[in-house]
Amino acid sequence: xxxxxxxxxxxxxxxxxxxxxxxxxxxxxxxxxxxxxxxxxxxxxxxxxxxxxxxxxxxxxxxxxxxxxxxxxxxxxxxxxxxxxxxxxxxxxxxxxxxxxxxxxxxxxxxxxxxxxxxxxxxxxxxxxxxxxxxxxxxxxx
Amino acid sequence: xxxxxxxxxxxxxxxxxxxxxxxxxxxxxxxxxxxxxxxxxxxxxxxxxxxxxxxxxxxxxxxxxxxxxxxxxxxxxxxxxxxxxxxxxxxxxxxxxxxxxxxxxxxxxxxxxxxxxxxxxxxxxxxxxxxxxxxxxxxxxx
DNA sequence: CTTGAAGCTCTAGCAGCTGAAGCTTGTAAA
DNA sequence: TTTACAAGCTTCAGCTGCTAGAGCTTCAAG
Numbered sequence: 001x002x003x004x005x006x007x008x009x010x011x012x013x014x015x016x017x018x019x020x021x022x023x024x025x026x027x028x029x030x031x032x033x034x035x036x037x038x039x040x041x042x043x044x045x046x047x048x049x050x051x052x053x054x055x056x057x058x059x060x061x062x063x064x065x066x067x068x069x070x071x072x073x074x075x076x077x078x079x080x081x082x083x084x085x086x087x088x089x090x091x092x093x094x095x096x097x098x099x100x101x102x103x104x105x106x107x108x109x110x111x112x113x114x115x116x117x118x119x120x121x122x123x124x125x126x127x128x129x130x131x132x133x134x135x136x137x138x139x140x141x142x
Numbered sequence: 143x144x145x146x147x148x149x150x151x152x153x154x155x156x157x158x159x160x161x162x163x164x165x166x167x168x169x170x171x172x173x174x175x176x177x178x179x180x181x182x183x184x185x186x187x188x189x190x191x192x193x194x195x196x197x198x199x200x201x202x203x204x205x206x207x208x209x210x211x212x213x214x215x216x217x218x219x220x221x222x223x224x225x226x227x228x229x230x231x232x233x234x235x236x237x238x239x240x241x242x243x244x245x246x247x248x249x250x251x252x253x254x255x256x257x258x259x260x261x262x263x264x265x266x267x268x269x270x271x272x273x274x275x276x277x278x279x280x281x282x283x284x
Numbered sequence: 285c286t287t288g289a290a291g292c293t294c295t296a297g298c299a300g301c302t303g304a305a306g307c308t309t310g311t312a313a314a
Numbered sequence: 315t316t317t318a319c320a321a322g323c324t325t326c327a328g329c330t331g332c333t334a335g336a337g338c339t340t341c342a343a344g
Binding site for chain 1: 188192195196199200209212213220223224226227228230231234235237238241242244245247248249251263265266269270
């Protein structure tokens, strides 16, 4: 019999977020006290921990839904879970490439301006003139 | 006299997005034809290009607002622009670290499951058991 | 003069939460 | 047993940065 607050504390999830997960169907509707407060079981804690862990690894809620679906049916082939993880890895690697490009660009922008005026500011200059850009960055970095 | 479509094409911004930038005050309200269609000048194109470029470098719209504010007042010291860029770089570097950790973790998760069943799936196992995690990842990776 | 692309406004929706208002319940100490 | 107050509840709105769609009007070329 765990309160929502306990779940929240044990998993580092905000109380509202727990309720939100219930609302979107990631967590089941738990039992209630007579007064209407939620009371959870250990299994709910595990499930929430699973969700949070997956979120920390960057999985979307939809991907997590799939993963939970899979782990609820242990007979199936695990190829699906594997492919979800691979998809995820691919995304992460793409983001890494983009961020590395941005890092390079930003470092290049930041030169000592030691009291100079905005008119001569390298930072603004680089932003103003895309052609100065070393890196082809055509997508919005997230 | 540029149409919104021209601006859109030249900067790779969706038409809706241009109107959105106007709505939130990043772009000025342009002149209109008698029929009510927007007509822009070259300066608007430059400003939009600046905005898009900054977005591509990962600056938030708020940061961009500040940068535009600065570049509109060329007398000022450029220390502010520099510090915005540095802040941005710091953020990028933090994200990089996180993503690198995630990449490591995901790679570790993905082992050949060669037709195995979900019950033995490493991917799900790792997600289920946080303690298997090599990396301390306590924040949500975006 | 007609056609069709491109423009317009307005509204709603996406992910993934988060905060606040205003109320009720649970629990532990006095 | 009463009372105080933390923690729960629901509902709604808002965040970022767009994007899509409905349903209409305007512009420009042929």
